[in-house]
Amino acid sequence: MSMRKLIAASAVSVAALVAANSSAQATDGEACHNIRVPSVGWTDNDAINGLFATVVKPLGYSVQMDVLGFPIILEGMKNKDVDVFLDNWMPSQSAEITPFLEDGSVVTVRANLQGAGYGPVVPTYVADAGVKDLKDLGGENTDKFEGKFYGIEPGNDGNRIVQSKIDDPANGLDGWELVESSEQGMLVQAEKAIKNNEWVAFLAWTPHPIMGKMPLHYLTGFEADGFGPATIYTVTRTGYSDECPNVGALLKNLEFTLEQEGAIMQAILDGQDGETAATEWLKANPGVLDGWLAGVKTLDGQDGLPAVKAALGL
Structure with a gap:
């Protein structure tokens, strides 16, 4: 084989090897x-x-x-x-x-x-009545909420944060209960309450088509705990x-x-x-x-x- 043909053949072999290696690196085992x-x-x-x-x-x-x-x-x-x-x-x-x-x-x-965005909410008509912050939930307002905060699935971070606030005596949430269910279960309860103009507190987030259409107010008092943007x-x-x-x-x-x-x-x-x-x-x-x-x-x-x-x- 002539030197020219040998060089050409070697070049083809190297190119094929590079192509094979590139393909191998691009794919997964x-x-x-x-x-x-x-x-x-x-x-x-x-x-x-x-x-x-x-x-x-x-x-x-x-x-x-x-x-x-x-x-x-x-x-x-x-x-x-x-x-x-x-x-x-x-x-x-x-x-x-x-x-x-x-x-x-x-x-x-x-x-x-x-x-x-993510955090505890109440309907805007509840916020208009004065419930705008964590510390507005308890006291004389407890019975209006039936002492319940609606969360989502067990083990959820939002539930953990809310439960920690219920457990802290400084927040005045004695007698409150965190109700754990699911996103769907929580929304059913929230939609029913809002339809009847009842007081309800629950977790909400963006993006979400249903929550985006609800008249909601995000409660303050949770900013240091991970809620918010x-x-x-x-x-x-x-x-x-x-x-x-x-x-x-x-x-x-x-x-x-x-x-x-x-x-x-x-x-x-x-x-x-x-x-x-x-x-x-x-x-x-x-x-x-x-x-x-x-x-x-x-x-x-x-x-x-x-x-x-x-x-x-x-």
């Missing part, structure tokens, strides 16, 4: 093919989990979405039984997650939603993005907006499941995929964007 991303049962969580699943499945992944409480999710990450959680509300969940961040078992990937973060078990760099690239890209989540949540509340609602939204708003899928591949090393668009019929 078999242990990454099933992504364990739980839900806490909130409508906003169903919305973003639906978006995530709708995007990763055409890339070749499967998704396992067990319904778990946030403390169990954190323990699951520490034990490597959970991979990703897309709905870490901060600062209200700081007490729950900080020990896991400090011991290195959980890592924060990025903020995925800005401009959210909120930012939502993507977190993973430590080492996940190194083990599964392709999913890790998607997680670094993934961000949402209040308007987007609100629209998908409304579709879920109207009866669609999270993936169906997310699919319909993405078909109508495909532009977000360009940023989300930048540098993301399918499991066989192909460009991820065309694969996802094809699955959506775009």
Whole structure:
């Protein structure tokens, strides 16, 4: 073989090796093919989990979405039984997650939603009657509320904060009870009370289509405890993005907006499941995929964007 042919052949071999290595680096191993991303049962969580699943499945992944409480999710990450959680509300969940961040078992990937809010509320007609702060709830007003504050699922950070206020004698909430149920159960109680012009205190947050339509007043007196303006973060078990760099690239890209989540949540509340609602939204708003899928591949090393668009019929 002539020197010219030998050099040419070597160049082709090197190019093929580089291409193979690039493909290998862009894809994830078999242990990454099933992504364990739980839900806490909130409508906003169903919305973003639906978006995530709708995007990763055409890339070749499967998704396992067990319904778990946030403390169990954190323990699951520490034990490597959970991979990703897309709905870490901060600062209200700081007490729950900080020990896991400090011991290195959980890592924060990025903020995925800005401009959210979270805290205890009363209807505006109750605020107009003088209940605007934590310390306005008790005393002569206790009976008007039937001594009940409606929270959501057991283990929730908001419930913890409210219970700590009930337990503190300085707040004058003797005889108050925290009623734990679920987002849906709490909303049924709140909607019924507001319809009847009754006094009710409960947890509320933005984004949420139903709460956004309610006449609500956020109570003061909780600012130092984590309620108020909120930012939502993507977190993973430590080492996940190194083990599964392709999913890790998607997680670094993934961000949402209040308007987007609100629209998908409304579709879920109207009866669609999270993936169906997310699919319909993405078909109508495909532009977000360009940023989300930048540098993301399918499991066989192909460009991820065309694969996802094809699955959506775009």
